[in-house]
Amino acid sequence: MFEEYSEIREAVSRLCNQFEGEYWQEKDRDRAYPTEFVKALTDAGYLSVLIPEEFGGSGLGISAACAIMEEIQKSGGNGGACHAQMYTMGTVLRHGTEEQKQLYLPKIASGEMRLQAFGVTEPTSGTDTLSLRTTAVKDGNNGYVINGQKIWTSRVEHSDLMLLLARTTPREQVEKRTGGLSVFLLDMRDAVGNGLTIRPIRTMINHATTEVFFDNLKVPASSLVGEEGKGFRYILSGLNAERILIAAECIGDAKWFIDKAKTYANERSVFGRPIGQNQGIQFPIAESYAQTEAADLMVKKSALLYEEGENCGAEANMAKYLAAEASWKAADMCMQTHGGFAFAEEYDVERKFREARLYRIAPISSNLVLSYLAEHVLGMPRSY
């Protein structure tokens, strides 16, 4: 029914097998960026599959990108270190000038430049993006001056460029509440120390996330993407791809947990028989399997709609919600199946358990997906 991309899956799986659990455990312990893994993926061309061939990518659809992300997670790895290199460029591709596309996309495709930082969330506005306070004020004809702060800007220390959402017209002066925000493609290579400060945030997972401060950072007018004031719309148009790809990662995680739990349940013997012989152990594994398969269908449906250029907002959000919930249920089931050993670093379950929790909160929380479905799909009254 759906294209499986078996060859790509097998090749990605082979690549991932070079980076076993110990590699990820060590990076996790040191909160270190998996540079070698990201380089291997880049060199093999997997991070540029969504870039059209004319700009040096392989011009594949999002289903192929999903297959790649799913395989990474299913192998025990973590694509969170680099997944944004795949899709952040979509905003430039759809809304950038020809000059911006020619200048950046081939370099992003080859890995010479990294565009995997996305500055939207702020400490005071959180999920309420329209209340963000970072401003970009016109500086004569020379460009813009940026002031403000972002939080949870991930991979910024491992990126050359950042896609930034900032306010260019004060909120009280715009006609529509979604107006007045603009997208900038910041070249950060000379900006650090010249108006841009990055402060890493240590978190419960290894995610290279940071706080970013803008203090009179001057950027050229050529860094504006598309038209001034339409940035919120541009950002929204890229979110479906992000939701679908992250949902595919969650499916990969869920499959890893199910496989790990099944193997352990068959091997671990207590009371003179394998624990997997008890239905109390079997059923949660079987239930996780059913939930994951169902969520996977929604991921594939949303990917297909996206590729056909259909509006897939509802499906992309449902895919993200169902897959994040399924992977979290599978994570908890895997912990329970492993009993006390789930807590031992050696089994690697606790690392994946911590990592899987993120996707019920970021890049969009499960609550906000339900709110979107209730209000925009079911037509119920708006809560905000």
Ligand SMILES: Cc1cc2nc3c(=O)[nH]c(=O)nc-3n(C[C@H](O)[C@H](O)[C@H](O)COP(=O)(O)OP(=O)(O)OC[C@H]3O[C@@H](n4cnc5c(N)ncnc54)[C@H](O)[C@@H]3O)c2cc1C
């Ligand atoms: C590790 C990590 C990496 C991240 N990377 C990035 C990144 O690269 N770039 C970026 O821009 N952001 C990033 N984020 C931010 C992430 O997108 C936000 O954390 C997430 O969207 C939730 O926003 P918040 O943390 O401000 O929560 P808040 O908006 O403060 O919400 C707190 C809780 O209240 C709930 N809530 C809020 N409003 C409602 C409502 N109306 N109805 C029901 N429930 C509601 C939310 O669902 C949430 O559970 C990252 C976050 C983390 C933790």
